Amino acid sequence: MRGKLxxxxxxxxxxxxxxxxxxxxxxxxxxxFIPVKKIGEDSKAFGIVEQVIxxxxxxxxxxxxxxxxxxxxxxxxxxxxxxxxxxxLEQGKSGALITLGDVSIYSTAFYVCDRLKKAGYDTEMVAxxxxxxxxxxxxxxxxxxxxxxxxxxxxxxxxxxxKQVLPFFDNLVIMKASRFIAExxxxxxxxxxxxxxxxxxxxxxxxxxxxxxxxxxxxEYLTTVVIKKESxxxxxx
Amino acid sequence: MRGKLxxxxxxxxxxxxxxxxxxxxxxxxxxxFIPVKKIGEDSKAFGIVEQVIxxxxxxxxxxxxxxxxxxxxxxxxxxxxxxxxxxxLEQGKSGALITLGDVSIYSTAFYVCDRLKKAGYDTEMVAxxxxxxxxxxxxxxxxxxxxxxxxxxxxxxxxxxxKQVLPFFDNLVIMKASRFIAExxxxxxxxxxxxxxxxxxxxxxxxxxxxxxxxxxxxEYLTTVVIKKESxxxxxx
Numbered sequence: 001m002r003g004k005l006x007x008x009x010x011x012x013x014x015x016x017x018x019x020x021x022x023x024x025x026x027x028x029x030x031x032x033f034i035p036v037k038k039i040g041e042d043s044k045a046f047g048i049v050e051q052v053i054x055x056x057x058x059x060x061x062x063x064x065x066x067x068x069x070x071x072x073x074x075x076x077x078x079x080x081x082x083x084x085x086x087x088x089l090e091q092g093k094s095g096a097l098i099t100l101g102d103v104s105i106y107s108t109a110f111y112v113c114d115r116l117k118k119a120g121y122d123t124e125m126v127a128x129x130x131x132x133x134x135x136x137x138x139x140x141x142x143x144x145x146x147x148x149x150x151x152x153x154x155x156x157x158x159x160x161x162x163k164q165v166l167p168f169f170d171n172l173v174i175m176k177a178s179r180f181i182a183e184x185x186x187x188x189x190x191x192x193x194x195x196x197x198x199x200x201x202x203x204x205x206x207x208x209x210x211x212x213x214x215x216x217x218x219x220e221y222l223t224t225v226v227i228k229k230e231s232x233x234x235x236x237x
Numbered sequence: 238m239r240g241k242l243x244x245x246x247x248x249x250x251x252x253x254x255x256x257x258x259x260x261x262x263x264x265x266x267x268x269x270f271i272p273v274k275k276i277g278e279d280s281k282a283f284g285i286v287e288q289v290i291x292x293x294x295x296x297x298x299x300x301x302x303x304x305x306x307x308x309x310x311x312x313x314x315x316x317x318x319x320x321x322x323x324x325x326l327e328q329g330k331s332g333a334l335i336t337l338g339d340v341s342i343y344s345t346a347f348y349v350c351d352r353l354k355k356a357g358y359d360t361e362m363v364a365x366x367x368x369x370x371x372x373x374x375x376x377x378x379x380x381x382x383x384x385x386x387x388x389x390x391x392x393x394x395x396x397x398x399x400k401q402v403l404p405f406f407d408n409l410v411i412m413k414a415s416r417f418i419a420e421x422x423x424x425x426x427x428x429x430x431x432x433x434x435x436x437x438x439x440x441x442x443x444x445x446x447x448x449x450x451x452x453x454x455x456x457e458y459l460t461t462v463v464i465k466k467e468s469x470x471x472x473x474x
Contacts, residue, residue, distance in 0.1 A: 009374075011256070015257070016257045017256050017258055018257050019248070019254050019256055019366065020253045020255050020257065020289065021251070021253035021254055023257065024253065102366075102370045104373035104378065104379050104380045104381075105387070106379075106381050106382065107379075111382075114379070117377055124374075125373075125375075127254060127371045127373070128366070129256065133246075133339045133341055133364040136362075137246075137340060137341055137363060138362075140350070140354055140360070140362060142341050142342070142351070143342050144341075144391040145343065145347065145348075147392065147394060148391065149389065149390050149391070149398075149402070150388070150389040150390075151389070152381065152386065152389065153386050153387075154386070154387060155384065161386075168405055169402075
């Protein structure tokens, strides 16, 4: 009998944001698959898990998820990772593929779960805390109240993406925004409506910064910006 | 010395989606404040907590959060709840105010935390799994991949809200959508572009339904619809 694969979101960084379900599954499975860009590289997701659960070395299997610009090359990479994991499942072993944040929001683990499911394997996704929820809690802000809408851009590719949607929502979460901090600052200064921006960088990790938008700082890859329209506060419920 | 208040998201229903941090705080605090519409009413959030943690009856304090249409009346209600909790904190007692899902997304607990923080009390928000993340995992779908954007309407007030934003995103999450299922079905049939809709109702609770949009079914209050544009699959990364 084939084994089952769990795709598990481990939250953004603070190990205490792991769910009880994630912890239980990680303790039960035969193998924990950790996504790495290359062999020997540290995995952020596994760094979180390690702080809460002791997993014997022989149960930890690195799986290469190289980031490719070309979609076809990317697909090939996912296909390889899927096959690597499937080989363990074929031996009747169960596994957990871990991912930062939540497994349904912009996670590479999803692609593998989806491919295995479509190939007839038994798979299950375990939700994790998205970085923007953890960041909002640490900043002490809400992401949506009353009638407000919330838009999430999971991976910002350019400032135009923000300009296009700015009129249509009350709160905007922009993930992977580190390269565009100065442009976002300028864009907000140009608006007639007052908007407040918060930066949540390296949430729950070394070098964490939760605070106002400040283009004079350096930001790491895992940086999220939240833009809130000021008028929200006075809106009718 | 004044006590501290934790605003804690307990996830959407499955008690195993509680985070380790939420469990720890709920075990440590002097009082657990449970939001109810009226005294004697069962609390869904507490129903989740009870399955994982045994909390002595004398530590459980119901707090009334009546839903009012009028914003001023609503504010008065939140003010009263805030004062009730503050009275315990003034005695040096710590407390946890629990809420379904995540505390930063459309939660009444946020209002109380925010008011207490602004009044100088020590408060901390503990993120929880949003219902749409748990629902997406159960449905085995992603909420955003590659370049895709994600829009969340936390509380649908009318079909016009969807029509307005439909052209501007790749994936749309609509919470509290139960009254509008038939209208959403019609709207999607009218679109030229193929869109797939999933319903996630009572996630992790009695009467759970995760499946296709079906206007012939009855839906409870806690019903989320996810709309995904079909073209997403073939998009360049």
